[in-house]
Amino acid sequence: MSTGRFITFEGIEGVGKSTQLALLAVALEHAGREVIATREPGGTPLAERIRALVLHDRSEPVPVAGELLLMFAARAVHTENLIRPALARGAWVLCDRYTDATYAYQGGGRGVPDGELAPLASLAQRGLEPDLTLLLDAPVVSALARVRGRGAGADRIEGETAAFFERVRARYLERAGRAGARVKVIDATAPVEDVAVAVRRAVDALGAA
């Protein structure tokens, strides 16, 4: 039985997921927790290779179904080889994106119906769900403005239109509205320190932090 905690960070690019995940990791480590900070797609050597393929390989077009299956292939490897063992030994796993991202990007962004996503999620996760998902939310224009200076490193998905990211954001918020207590929506337009306080409050509410 899992004794750790599985916390995911979600939102469109630029909302501050990596920043907040790093701050929470430090806070939890100071509280004496074993913390595993990881990300999707990726998180293990094989899953990181899948990440490089799905986000950066431009040798040929990637159909929507290919992108979707690569996301879930990486997730299955990551879940079994890193997340589940870490939780079983009591670690707190902080993950930059998980299955909500697939519903938002491949579902909301690319138009894959939920009915096609659900069986793949079930196959990849085998019953594992986050204990808490922190959805950092900000208007598309402000979130993208924070990261668009990066230029050259942009991946295939970062190059999408503002309309694509509007659909992604809308799907995240719609799922959050239906998810109940698992998903906490946090205003990501606030200063970093204020967002960190909101994150910490949500994590403390999980108990034993």
Ligand code: Z5A
């Ligand atoms: N993807 C998918 O399509 N399907 C899936 O199932 C999964 C993923 C799992 C992975 O990107 C890509 O894969 C992603 C979705 C897709 N593509 N896109 N878009 P990623 O997760 O590795 O990278 P990202 O989403 O593009 O993250 P990011 O751009 O690094 O953004 P972030 O982590 O949310 O933000 P940050 O790096 O913490 O902060 C960005 C900048 O803002 C930085 O300069 C900070 O100093 C600054 N910042 C942070 N917080 C604040 C506040 N509060 N105020 C002002 N400035 C701030």
